[in-house]
Amino acid sequence: MTAGDIREIIEGLEPQYLHAILEVALKRTSLFKWKLVQVAKKFGAIDADADYERLSLHRLSDLVSMPAIHNETYRELFSRYIDITRAAEIIVALKTGEITLVLAPPSIIGASGIFSSRDQIPPPTADQAVIATIRHRLARQEVILACMNCRKWKVRTVVERSPDHPICGNCKARLIAALKPYEEEQYGIANKKTKTKEEKEIERRLIKNANIVLSGGKKAILVLAAKGVGPDTASRILATCTDGDSLYREILKAERNFIRTHRFWQ
Numbered sequence: 066m067t068a069g070d071i072r073e074i075i076e077g078l079e080p081q082y083l084h085a086i087l088e089v090a091l092k093r094t095s096l097f098k099w100k101l102v103q104v105a106k107k108f109g110a111i112d113a114d115a116d117y118e119r120l121s122l123h124r125l126s127d128l129v130s131m132p133a134i135h136n137e138t139y140r141e142l143f144s145r146y147i148d149i150t151r152a153a154e155i156i157v158a159l160k161t162g163e164i165t166l167v168l169a170p171p172s173i174i175g176a177s178g179i180f181s182s183r184d185q186i187p188p189p190t191a192d193q194a195v196i197a198t199i200r201h202r203l204a205r206q207e208v209i210l211a212c213m214n215c216r217k218w219k220v221r222t223v224v225e226r227s228p229d230h231p232i233c234g235n236c237k238a239r240l241i242a243a244l245k246p247y248e249e250e251q252y253g254i255a256n257k258k259t260k261t262k263e264e265k266e267i268e269r270r271l272i273k274n275a276n277i278v279l280s281g282g283k284k285a286i287l288v289l290a291a292k293g294v295g296p297d298t299a300s301r302i303l304a305t306c307t308d309g310d311s312l313y314r315e316i317l318k319a320e321r322n323f324i325r326t327h328r329f330w331q
């Protein structure tokens with residue numbers, strides 16, 4: 066297509082048909098396919114672990130033919146990824162001459178659209194989106210840092226503001242346990258003078274937790290902040306020595322495992 070063809074198409078657009086045009090055009094994008102699979106998982110129509118790259122076209126068209134999934138996919142695409150109202154305003158402004166269409170060599174943004182992808186709108190892969198979400202959630206997760214040496218100091222913070230190697234504000238020890246907010250009362254229990262067998266077990270877990278933070282620092286605090294990840298799972302994850310995305314993948318696996326095994330009594 067020449068630039069002139071493109072100009073003709075843009076100038077021929079009518080704002081009231083934008084929605085219908087996009088509905089047809091979107092179906093051919095990987096953004097649509099990705100969102101369709103995501104919605105289908107939410108509805109339980111396909112397995113939660115299904116890899117969207119591997120689903121057959123046949124299976125995909127099956128999903129498209131389910132009205133609830135079809136409608137929800139479009140609803141999410143049109144409300145979160147596409148701004149029809151603004152696009153219509155731009156087309157109207159072109160028609161009234163308020164905006165002028167000028168042919169020019171590609172800008173940096175334009176060039177990246179031509180050269181970087183086979184698709185007009187490259188979606189994040191499902192994997193990247195999931196990792197970004199857990200990374201964001203854990204960074205903001207509240208944690209309580211509690212000294213297991215003097216047993217007299219604790220502070221509430223979030224993972225991303227935790228020090229690389231926390232130190233007790235009272236006794237300067239580095240034996241600091243990282244607790245989730247709902248585990249805070251365990252600190253009081255572990256510090257009781259006389260303890261039952263169960264209470265001794267809580268204390269043992271907090272000391273193990275603090276030892277993991279002692280050797281793993283902030284990375285250990287991050288892992289311990291994940292859902293259902295106690296000291297045993299945390300030390301297993303940290304022992305794999307992974308970093309970056311693969312660390313988050315390990316955490317995600319542990320959280321999923323926890324949710325799967327605890328769903329019925331939580």
Ligand SMILES: [Zn+2]
Nearest residue numbers: 212215233236
């Ligand atoms: Zn202390």
